Amino acid sequence: MATIVQCLSSCANLNSKFKVLSLKGASSSPTSSFSARRGASATVCSSLSFSQSVSQCVAFSTGNMWVQKKPMRRQMVVCEAAPTKKADSAAKRARQAEKRRVYNKSKKSEARTRMKKVLEALDGLKKKAEAQPDEIVTVEKLIGEAYSAIDKAVKVRALHKNTGARRKSRLARRKKAVEIHHGWYVPATATPAAAEEAVAMAA
Numbered sequence: 001m002a003t004i005v006q007c008l009s010s011c012a013n014l015n016s017k018f019k020v021l022s023l024k025g026a027s028s029s030p031t032s033s034f035s036a037r038r039g040a041s042a043t044v045c046s047s048l049s050f051s052q053s054v055s056q057c058v059a060f061s062t063g064n065m066w067v068q069k070k071p072m073r074r075q076m077v078v079c080e081a082a083p084t085k086k087a088d089s090a091a092k093r094a095r096q097a098e099k100r101r102v103y104n105k106s107k108k109s110e111a112r113t114r115m116k117k118v119l120e121a122l123d124g125l126k127k128k129a130e131a132q133p134d135e136i137v138t139v140e141k142l143i144g145e146a147y148s149a150i151d152k153a154v155k156v157r158a159l160h161k162n163t164g165a166r167r168k169s170r171l172a173r174r175k176k177a178v179e180i181h182h183g184w185y186v187p188a189t190a191t192p193a194a195a196e197e198a199v200a201m202a203a
Contacts, residue, residue, distance in 0.1 A: 104158035111153045111167070114146035118171050126178045133184045136175070143171055 121139045125131055147168055154164040179185035 104153075104156065107149075107153040107156055107158040111146070111149040111159065111164075114142070114149040115167060115171065118142045118146050119174060122174050122178050126181055131182055133182075136179065136184065139175065139178075143175060146171060 118139065121142055125135060125139060128135075150159065150164045150167055153159040154161050176185060180187075
């Protein structure tokens with residue numbers, strides 16, 4: 001509708017410039033075919049060289065007016081079915097993740113096992129009434145092995161660095177608590193009450 005109004009306004013503007021405009025088209029009989037009317041309108045529009053917009057969008061016939069539209073293009077939508085099999089890259093990532101999971105699990109398990117051995121040795125030494133200072137050397141070797149396992153787990157990112165530091169600090173506090181309990185280590189600035197408190201916290 002907007003196209004027809006625009007074309008009519010164009011014709012009105014042309015009317016002021018051209019006083020006389022005679023159009024001779026095809027016959028207006030209702031029995032005339034559409035092709036005949038279309039040929040006649042094309043001939044008429046070709047004569048209107050002064051207005052390109054009119055010749056492109058409006059075709060005149062005797063008593064009739066219609067708008068020629070361009071044919072619409074058909075759009076095709078292609079849908080692909082979802083693949084039932086994983087892509088090669090996804091399968092590779094899955095294999096890598098599983099391999100890393102098993103490797104990290106072994107590193108964390110080793111660190112926990114080493115820590116458990118140290119804690120059991122320290123508990124047995126603490127409960128022993130007549131313990132000797134030389135017996136702490138065996139525990140220190142176990143602590144060194146536990147530190148090594150923790151550092152390896154942190155290096156391969158199986159454990160966070162703060163987690164590794166916290167676990168090593170726990171072992172060191174337990175060892176110092178056993179030494180204070182047997183009197184092998186006395187802090188220089190610590191009072192007996194502070195030493196007992198440290199032992200209670202380590203326990």
